[in-house]
Structure formats: structure tokens, C-alpha cells
Amino acid sequence: MAQTPNSSRVFHRTLNTSFPQATLAKGVYITDSTGKQYLDGSGGAAVSCLGHGHPYVIDAIKQQLDHMAFAHTSFFTNTPAEELAEKLSQEAPKNKHTSGNWRTYFVSGGSEANETAFKMARQIMFERGETSRSHFIARQQSYHGGTIATMSAGGRAASRDLYEPLLSTNFEKIMPCFPFRWQNEGESDEAFLARSTGELETMIENLGDKRVIGFIAETVSGATLGAVPPVKGYFKEIRRICDKHGVLMIMDEVMAGMGRCGKLFAIDEEGVVPDMITLAKGLGGGYQPLGAVMVREELAQEIEDGSGAFVHGHTYVGHATACAAGVAVQRVFEETGIIEQVAVKGDILAGKLIEAFGDHPHVGDLRGRGFFRGIELVKDRETNEPFDGKHGLAMKIKKAAMDEGLICYPMGGTADGTVYGPNGDHVMLAPPFIYTENHMDELIEKLGRAIDGSIAGIL
């Protein structure tokens, strides 16, 4: 039964609305307690990569529970954590300048992963004796999590504003790599690339010698911008700048990784080996809360050869049942070749989106990679002027889509070039990898009605 706003004792995300109660989830559909079905068009928030109720993953979790649910990692290691770390190390980006091996620290979600990455990066600098390094550089219009440090790194005004007095000022921001909104009129692609990467070098130099620990960015920008891939060559240049200044390059692949963009690691498309990669969402596929920080072996070795212990920890680090789910998800990836299918099906979905929305009077941009797609809505297609944030268009579309029986991921604040500002709207799509063309058609039909009805309501 749907809860009325004040009959529930759960502290929900919004306290003045009621949520349908999800009771069953199978394949690409979630059913609520009234029997209404919702097509999952965004994997929740880019989580349910294998869809819902996958028998192999469920069976693996049950088997792990029968053996051992949990043993605290200050006393023991466990088989699923070891196996998953080994598998990720084998698959992670490599080149001839690195050992090719990675170590993985398992946590329970994306915020914990990024929080852990910041501390690990700082400790690596400590081991080097570079204790003056105290700052991170991140990007405007980014999201790295909901904890104080990850929000400090993030540039999403709607998440930050209320908490601004609590946030750390040790996280500086450069511009995002988002040509649709940030490329100046008449600016060439080369000049845009130089400007967007040049900001990093300038920021590092302005902060001063041995002041910056690391640079963090979403490989493909997720919920804040709506699936924006980097321009070609962007991360290669970022890598060069990081190397020149002894700054660690941290890729946040919490959303974009684990096959979402058609490769296990989204950064593989860029031909670059970062120093750290953070993961969550698709790593556990929604079957268990699981996140991870991957770090190149050479860097982990610096802590091993130095103090020997990482000064950090959470109770559920390396949780055996969560890692068992992660192992099962990796096995499904490997045995079914489903990630290669994402690359192919992603192009089909992109084609269908162009067909449906390419000439839409209020669609300014269609973008993305693989099964990570964004539709940016504009008031005026000639000028790309966004809808005023006061309309809350994104949230109207989210509700209209739910009424239609569709789960998608709309978000406001897309267009503002500054850290602060609520203008602009997009819809992000991140379907489960098991989608067929029929599912794509159903998604587009329902989404089209939700978008058109919501825009008609504010014009």
C-alpha cells in the first residue's frame, strides 16, 4: 500500500510526498503493491546493470550466506573479496609504464569509495614525505557523493548550498569538460580542449609547489550533467599534467564504470591509466551495497613499504556477502559477453533517441556512451536557453514518467556555468544491460509522453 506522507515511520528522501511501495522486481520491471509495473529505464540511479532478480547472482549470495555472511576484516580476509580484487586487477587499465596490477579496498557505496580515495591519496603523499600536499582539485557541475568530503569535492549546487558552511575549502574546482554549454562561440575544439585542461595546470601552479594531492573527475559525467563523455584527448592531457606535477589522477567510475559505457572501465576508452578508480553501483548491481577504491599496485606498495597500515576503516569493509555478489556480477559479465552487447545496443538506443527526439523543439542535446544517455531540454532550441529552474521541470518529468510506469533519472541545474544555480534540465537514462529493442521502444514512448506533458504544463 502506498504510504500517505505522515503514516510512515521511515525518514524518506522527501517527507511531504508518498512513494509507491516496491514489492517485486524481475528483469527490467519493478512492480508496486497495487500491481502497477514500472519499466526500469535508469537502473534506479545507474545501479541495476543486470536487471532485477538475476538468478545466478541471487544464488551466489545465498551460497555465501550459507557459508559465512561476514567476518570482520581486522581479523580475517575472505574468499569473495580476494577473488573480486584479483578479477578487477586483471581487467583494470594497464600500460607498459605500470606493473599492471591493482589492489582494491572494498567499501559499501560510492561516497565511501571517494572518501576512502581521498584519505588513501593523502596517505600516499605522507609516505613520500610530501606532507605539504593538502588540496584536491575537482570540477564544477560534478557529483562525488553525499558525505562532507565528497560533497566538498562535488560541484552540484542543489546538494551543496545548504551545507556550504560545513564543507572543506581544500577542494578547488575547475570547469567541466562540457562543450555543449562551455565551449565559446567561435572557439575551436582544440582551443576548448586546451582551455578545459589548462585550468587544471593553472590551478595546480596557483596553489603552489607540492600543494595538490589529486585530481578527481567522473570519467563520463553522470547525474549532474546527464551522461557527458569527455572530448577526445581530454584525459590524456589531464594525465600529462598530473604526472608533471606529481598529482594523483582519480577517476570516479561509480556511475560510468562496470560496463555502463560499453567497457568494464569507462577510462579504457580514453587510452589512459589513472592512479585510482572508484567504483560502486554496477559493481554490486544493486544486489548488495558494494563500492571499491582501486589503486595501482606501485602506489599501494608505498603504504606497504612505509607505515604498513592504511589509517582508515569501516566496519563493513570487504564484506563477504557483498563481495560475493560482486564476484557473481563479474562472472555474468564474462560468461555472457553482455558488456560488448552494451556497446552495440547503446548505439541502437542512441539511434532511436535521435529518431524520437532529434527534431523535438525542446531537446537541445542528445549525448552519452553505451547505455548511459542524456537528453538536455531547452526552452529555445535556437539559443539553447534553458527553462527557468523555478519550474522544476526535471522533477515534473520524473513524476509524469512514474505515472506512465517508467523509471528514469531527470535532474535540474544542468545549464548553469557556475557552481551555484538551478537552471537547466536533463533526463538521464541508464537501462539494465539486458534491454531488448522492445524495451527501448517502450521507454521512448513513455518518456516522450512524460516530457511533452510536463513541458506543456509550464509553457
Ligand SMILES: Cc1ncc(COP(=O)(O)O)c(C=O)c1O
Ligand atoms: C559519480 C558518482 N560518484 C559518487 C556517488 C555516490 O555514491 P553513493 O550514492 O553510492 O554513495 C554517485 C552517486 O550517484 C555518483 O554518481
